[in-house]
Amino acid sequence: MKEEHKHEHKAKKYGMVIDLDQCTGCGACMVACMAENNVPFRKDETDKFLSITWMRVYQLTNGKSFPNTEICYLPRPCMHCEGEHGHSPCVSVCPATATDYSHETGIVSQIYTRCFGCRYCMAACPYHARYFNWWDPVWPEGMEAYLSPNVSPRMRGVVEKCSFCFHRYQIAMEKAHYEERHELKEDEYQTACTQACPAGAITFGDLNNPDHAVCQMKKSKTAFRLLERLGTHPKVYYLSSREWVRRAGDNYLRDEDGKVMDKRKLRN
Amino acid sequence: MRIDRRSFLSFVIGGAAGTALTPLPWKITDDLAIWTQNWPWTPEPPDGEAAYVNAACTLCPGGCGITVRKIDERAVKIEGMKGHPVNDGGLCILGLSGLQLLYGPTRVRTPLKKVEGKWKKVSWDDAIAEVAAKLSELRGKGPQSLACISGSDQGTVPQLLKRLLTAYGSPNFMDMPSFQDAYAITLKLTQGVDASAAFDIENSDFVLSLGSGIIEGWGSPVRMFRANSSCGEKKGALVQVEPRLSNTAAKADQWVPVTPGTEADLVLGLAHVIIKLDLYNKDFVGNHTFGFDDWTDGEEKPCKGFKQFVLENYSPDKVAKTTGVDEKTLTTLAKKFADASSPLAVCGRGEGKTPGSLHEFIAVHALNALKGSINKKGGVWAVPESDYISLPDLKTDDVAKKGLETERIDGAGSEAYPYSKSLLNRFAEVVGTGEQSPVHTLFVSGANPCYTLADTQAVKKAFKKIPFVVSFSAYMDETAQAADLILPNHVYLERLEDVPPPAGLSQCVIGLSKPVVAPQFDTRHTGDVVIQLAKKLAGSVADAFPWENYEACLQEALGDKWDALNESGFVATEVTPAGWEKAFAGTPSKKFEFFAAGYQPVTIEGEEKTFPLILVPYDSMRLSGGFIGNPPFMTKTVSDTMLKGNDIMVEINPKTAKSRFLFLNDGDYAILSTPKGRVNVRVHLFEGIMPGIVAMPKGLGHTAYDDYLAGKGVNVNELIGPVEDPGSGLDAAWGIRAKLTNVPI
Secondary structure (H helix, E strand, C coil), X not given: CHHHHHHHCCCCCEEEEEECCCCCCCCHHHHHHHHHCCCCCCCCCCCCCCCCCCCEEEEEECCCCCCCCCEEEEEECCCCXXXXXXXXXXXXXXXXXXXXXXXXXXCECCCCCCCCCCCHHHHHCCCCCCEECCCCCCCCCCHXXXXXXXXXXXXXXXXXXXXXXXXXXXXXXXXXXXCCCCCCCHHHCCCHHXXXXXXXXXXXXXXXXXXXXXXXXXXXXXEECCCHHHCCCCCEEEECCCHHHHHHCCCCCCCCCCHHHHHHHCCC | CCCCHHHHHHHHHHHHHHHHHCCHHHHHHHHHHHHHHCCCCCCCCCCCCEEEEEEECCCCCCCCEEEEEEECCEEEEEEECCCCCCCCCCCCHHHHCHHHHHCCCCECCCCEEEECCEEEECCHHHHHHHHHHHHHHHHHHCHHHEEEEECCCCCHHHHXXXXXXXXXXXXXXXXXXXXXXXXXXHHHHHHXXXXXXXXXXXXXXXXEEXXXXXXXXXXXXXXXXXXXXXXXXCCCEEEEXXXXXXXXXXXXXXXXXXXXXXXXXXXXXXXXHHHHCCCCCHHHHHHHEECCCCEECCCCCEECCHHHHHHHHCCHHHHHHHHCCCHHHHHHHHHHHHHCCCEEEEEEEECCCCCCCHHHHHHHHHHHHHCCCECCCCCEEEEECCCCCCCCCCCCCHHHHHHHHCCCCCCCCCCCCCCCCCCHHHHHHHHHHCCCCCCCEEEEECCCHHHHCCCHHHHHHHHHHCCEEEECCCECCHHHHCCCEECCCCCHHHCCEEECCCCCCCEEEEEEECCCCCCCCXXXXXXXXXXXXXXXXXXXHHHCCCCCCHHHHHHHHHHHHHHHHHHHCEEEEECCCCCHHHHCCCCCCCCEECCXXXXXXXXCCCCCCCCCEEEEEECCCCCCCCCCCCCHHHHHHCCCCCEECCEEEEEECHHHHCCCCCCCCCCCEEEEEECCEEEEXXXXXXXXXXXXXXXXXXXXXXXXXXXXXXXXXXXHHHCCCCCECCCCCCECCCCEEEEEEECCC
């Protein structure tokens, strides 16, 4: 039965395209994510290394002095790296199989109850997309009422990260199966950040499906991914019309012209 | 037995190998992991039936539609409503955090009365009876000593409060200021209409923003975000004029840094170039305006027209000197503005919570007029204020009539400020200076003046002088703390309320917010409380409130719109602005009137000698600077270049940091002083700000609310005092002179 399915339906590869020309840095994606995924908060969240933000908006500057300064905002979810054949940097190092690459959806999972907090994955992730729960999650009295039953709150001592709102995929699939469908429509499964973005900067969908917008958008001339040269094959693409922004997506030697990256880009 | 080296090693190695082969270490590790994770206090959210309920967000005047996901009786997530004419699915950061306000610890759970400085729970009946008794006693002495500060004058609840004051006999209903106040006066003077300004940004191909935070909460935030995105797709341009590289400036096609306070000069400089190059709209200027060319008044006295005034005083070289924008940039900008088919200039700094100077607003409006971008596609429209609320006429008794004849305490509508409707910025001074406060009882609803008004210290002092302050706040904010009695309102998700059409929108959208969850605590709808209070006062005041409850009143007020609103949650009607032929009938000349001179620029407080720098506040979408305090989610997103620990970070240019008297590195502590106060800050060196300017975020420095917000940073309103605009009386302070000093070691 399982084999049959495989032949019938091509594996999905969910990914995201974020248009940095449209992102205004408002932070709605960050809060939409926190509200969707029961992300805890503490009294002081100003140490950003400790502040758990599955989705984090970074501010990039072009480094030029006044008045030629430019700013670009860059939202950073988990990149759901494909690596070579699903060997994402974090998946490769996890001794507990608490994180895994799904070949069916292309989503890198995180199973909190399996994680024993060694934090190897955090060291391996080049995007700082993973966060450790140093403290028990505590909600002020009464606030536990808004917690969603679809995402389990994490306990102290485990690592967490963006799941591309995997529970939404599960809910959508359940509904599809109930209606005797095997495929999801593009708008049936969208992440919370995509939905909330007031500027419409985030597009989410199956990178393998030519009917999905992301499939075309990733082919744009202005598309790039973060740290592509590491070979992590992230599934989050960015669009920017500004060259310095595209260049900021990777590390270059001072006199390097960036052409090396373009060659690498030819792969998918 | 002798233990030699060999047997010792065999034992150790054998033991290690044995242990490794048994499942014991793995089992222990596993058990340990499970044990450390099974803390009973990690919550397990109960599952239940999922449902989606439509409502409206009333946290700001933006008027977005929301869809709330519910699990049984719990609201678990707020999302933007798809298909809503204002936000169509998107939602801002504050709207998304709404459930933290609903279930948060800052809520006032029952009516509270302050007894000897401590809060004591009281019953609703006792609380309302107490207010009624106070009001009855006061009415004979002079009903005008009752005043009300409301977050807005739109919507049924503010209208009911106003009605209560009118029936009681007090003219002192004040609402929170916004840039629309200054626009209203501008439209009155130039176009002769009582209207609010709407901006057809979606259809403009060139938007010149004079410091307006288009994507920082100005107008209706989500709609502006969308307009901004679609602007890029249509190849429209946005030029942002302000001293700091704000989010809006960062997203604009061009950022023009300008010395703050000289925006009007820049605008008139642009007008100079456009007139000189003969690029203005001849049809509009020639046929529908007055005062462009020189003219003579009734007494045959020659008067200088706008053209002559601008040509004489605002040549590019002069303007370049005052504004810091070089001649070339200025000329190119003017040409671009003139070349666009529907250019639009907008003003109102940042989020638009401070009205600003009339001089600047009129200059901006005149620039739009030069290109005929008035009441036209892609331009600025004068939209008559929506009168969707129809309440029955009010009969006032003699006491009320006498009270209503007295002059308003804030002076709005008086001879000095004939066009202003409300001048809350004068409140602290008026109440604070006299020996006795002219206000005996003050109602505060939907506003937090003890935090949001400039010169907060003076406002707080004024509040102390008022014998009886009643707050209707749902949250324990600064103003609620300063009150004598709190009659807590429901939070927006618990109450039925109309959503007045957001100002600035070129479409009239009236909303109805229905309760999503049952009231969590012993709170009551302010609309109901006002009706109950009026009934207790008897006589003509009670007669003015014939309704059984707020719902009945709302149903009557909305009339034939009630059914449609009840069904879909909003009613949207297209607005067509009056054509040029008819639009200016209200002015003496029946044409659009240019004002050459007469309105003066505003100078900010402080001597340049003692305070060499300028402090400007800035707005950020991640900080709520208004009535609603930041929920924890939003505070979590605040960048560490704004707040670090409990220290506020101020932005300065690296050049400012290394001047003759200063030596500051990024993150250093410094003392910031202004004529109003002195605080400790940390500096963030940022190239995106003009040298000589210190920028401080708005929305921090709360003393009230919970531990997730209180005590973090500094309230910039404590450092800036209001500056009265000579023309309108509105607050026009855009900053204050300041000084940074190293912390003495």
